[in-house]
Amino acid sequence: MTTDTIDKKYTQSEPSFDFIGHFVRSYRAAKQESLQALADRSGVSRSMIAQIESAQTTPTIVVLAKLANAMEISLGDLVQPPEQALNIRVSEINTENLVSKKDSPFVCHLLNSQTRHFSNEIYHFHFKTSGKTAFAANVAGSTKHIWLEQGSMLMYIANKRVSIKPQQLTSFNAAIPHRFECISTPLAKGLFYVVY
Known part of the structure; x- marks a missing residue:
C-alpha cells in the first residue's frame, strides 16, 4: 500500500x-x-x-x-x-394517536409527548357535534393551555364557568377536575398543551 x-x-x-x-x-x-x-x-x-x-x-x-x-x-x-x-418531527392526526372515546362528541389526538426537564403533551381537539366532555383532571401541579382556532366553548372548572373564545389562550390548573362544552356553531376546534 x-x-x-x-x-x-x-x-x-x-x-x-x-x-x-x-x-x-x-x-x-x-x-x-x-x-x-x-x-x-x-x-x-x-x-x-x-x-x-x-x-x-x-x-x-x-x-x-x-x-x-x-x-x-x-x-x-x-x-x-x-x-x-434540527430534530424535526412531523405529527398528524390519525387513528393511532386518537385518545378520546369513540362515542364522544369531543375528538382528541395526542400529537406530541416529551419528557426532559419537565413533561409536556400537545393535543389537537375538535367537537364533531354539540355536546360536552366528561370530567377530567390531570396530575397535581399540571397546567393546561388551550388555544381555540375556531368556534367557542364553555369550560367548567370546579364551580366556575369560563367562556373560551377563538384566538385566545386560556391557561388553568389542570389538576382541578374540568370539562368542556360546545353548544354553538362553528363547532370548537383547537390545541391544548399540558405541562407536568
Whole structure:
C-alpha cells in the first residue's frame, strides 16, 4: 500500500465540518451582523471566521466555544450535524394517536409527548357535534393551555364557568377536575398543551 493510498483512505474517513461554516454564516445573515461584529464579540479574528464559513479550516474546540458563546447557543448545538440538531418531527392526526372515546362528541389526538426537564403533551381537539366532555383532571401541579382556532366553548372548572373564545389562550390548573362544552356553531376546534 503506497503513502498516497493511505492518505486518500484517511481523507475519505475524515468527518466534514462544512455545516459549521453554513451555521455561522446563516446566523450572521439572520442577525444582519457583519464578520467584524461577530469577531469583536467572540474574540475570534475576522479572517478565522471567514475561513470557517468558507470551509477553508477546521476550527479548534476553543474557537468553537468562543463562537457559540458569542452567538448565545450551546457548543453542542453548534457542532452537532444538522440532521441531528434540527430534530424535526412531523405529527398528524390519525387513528393511532386518537385518545378520546369513540362515542364522544369531543375528538382528541395526542400529537406530541416529551419528557426532559419537565413533561409536556400537545393535543389537537375538535367537537364533531354539540355536546360536552366528561370530567377530567390531570396530575397535581399540571397546567393546561388551550388555544381555540375556531368556534367557542364553555369550560367548567370546579364551580366556575369560563367562556373560551377563538384566538385566545386560556391557561388553568389542570389538576382541578374540568370539562368542556360546545353548544354553538362553528363547532370548537383547537390545541391544548399540558405541562407536568
